[in-house]
Amino acid sequence: MSTLQVSVYRYNPESDDAPWMQDFEVDTQGRDLMVLNVLQIIKEQDSSLVYRASCREGVCGSDGMNMNGKNGLSCVTPLSEVVKDNRLVLRPLPGLPVIRDLIIDMSLFYKQYERIQPYLQNDERPPSIERLQSPEDRDKLDGLYECILCACCSTSCPSFWWNPDKFVGPAGLLQAYRFLADSRDTHTQDRLSELDDPFSVFRCRGIMNCVNVCPKGLNPTRAIGKIREMLVRNTA
Amino acid sequence: MVINIMNPGRNGVADWIIQRASAVILGLYTIFMVAYLLFHPDLDYTAWSGLFSHIWMKVFTLLALVSVAAHAWVGLWIVATDYIKPAAIRFGALLFVILALFVFVVWGVQVIWGV
Numbered sequence: 001m002s003t004l005q006v007s008v009y010r011y012n013p014e015s016d017d018a019p020w021m022q023d024f025e026v027d028t029q030g031r032d033l034m035v036l037n038v039l040q041i042i043k044e045q046d047s048s049l050v051y052r053a054s055c056r057e058g059v060c061g062s063d064g065m066n067m068n069g070k071n072g073l074s075c076v077t078p079l080s081e082v083v084k085d086n087r088l089v090l091r092p093l094p095g096l097p098v099i100r101d102l103i104i105d106m107s108l109f110y111k112q113y114e115r116i117q118p119y120l121q122n123d124e125r126p127p128s129i130e131r132l133q134s135p136e137d138r139d140k141l142d143g144l145y146e147c148i149l150c151a152c153c154s155t156s157c158p159s160f161w162w163n164p165d166k167f168v169g170p171a172g173l174l175q176a177y178r179f180l181a182d183s184r185d186t187h188t189q190d191r192l193s194e195l196d197d198p199f200s201v202f203r204c205r206g207i208m209n210c211v212n213v214c215p216k217g218l219n220p221t222r223a224i225g226k227i228r229e230m231l232v233r234n235t236a
Numbered sequence: 237m238v239i240n241i242m243n244p245g246r247n248g249v250a251d252w253i254i255q256r257a258s259a260v261i262l263g264l265y266t267i268f269m270v271a272y273l274l275f276h277p278d279l280d281y282t283a284w285s286g287l288f289s290h291i292w293m294k295v296f297t298l299l300a301l302v303s304v305a306a307h308a309w310v311g312l313w314i315v316a317t318d319y320i321k322p323a324a325i326r327f328g329a330l331l332f333v334i335l336a337l338f339v340f341v342v343w344g345v346q347v348i349w350g351v
Contacts, residue, residue, distance in 0.1 A: 202248035
């Protein structure tokens with residue numbers, strides 16, 4: 001049995017009144033292809049299908065999508081990991097507006113990322129060569145800086161679905177903590193005061209959907225817990 | 237940003253602490269009640285009203301009652317801001333919640349001190 005049944009979410013706002021599912025049969029020749037390879041084969045059958053992809057090796061974060069109900073990067077997700085009963089259902093990442101087919105509008109996701117000021121801020125006079133950091137302080141950034149902003153986590157988070165304009169979301173908060181934890185950043189207090197409202201951080205209910213889907217194996221829930229701890233210490 | 241007419245000066249940290257602290261109090265009260273009931277299998281009216289005649293029990297019960305109100309208020313405010321998007325309906329629902337909680341607390345005080 002090497003013919004895979006694939007159902008793909010289709011929506012072109014210029015010609016479709018509503019989204020619909022299109023079925024394809026893909027001959028995998030018994031190989032354990034990546035989901036992106038399947039999309040490439042489908043694209044040969046119907047060139048009107050559109051999706052984002054670039055590096056095809058899990059580095060660029062372009063091809064985040066919902067595969068059989070779970071978010072992930074199609075380029076590094078083998079069929080053996082997601083296909084059940086020889087059936088594969090591909091949908092765009094949930095919770096954000098669809099531009100066309102598997103392509104979503106990530107404006108809100110980027111807006112939240114921008115809000116946490118994802119860059120080093122230091123008011124002290126720059127030293128002549130570079131700002132030094134001890135190996136121990138550098139270790140604190142491991143598990144934070146590796147995020148590729150694919151949005152798999154934030155779009156699997158119900159808190160982000162309901163309040164994408166107010167809750168920063170797991171991806172943004174992981175980066176917020178990356179700069180809060182950085183020994184070279186001196187704006188810790190300003191950063192914390194931007195996050196103490198009931199939505200930005202505290203809308204996280206710790207259900208760990210983000211951890212479940214992160215293709216880089218990162219743990220946004222732990223970072224959010226650390227931010228919460230910093231906020232509580234700051235207040236109490 | 238959501239304008240919180242129902243929540244002047246609302247702060248996420250305070251909400252978070254209120255929810256945890258009230259949960260601890262409710263946990264202690266629950267453990268106490270379950271233990272008391274287990275140790276008094278032949279509980280009658282005299283013993284039950286005797287328990288609530290102590291001032292510490294009145295204070296403990298009132299503390300638990302206020303914790304229920306605080307815990308429910310924070311929690312239901314979060315649920316409402318997640319799921320009820322039209323502001324007018326959300327305002328109405330939250331008004332109902334806070335009025336109900338207020339009534340429960342006042343009524344509870346009367347019951348506890350009526351013993």
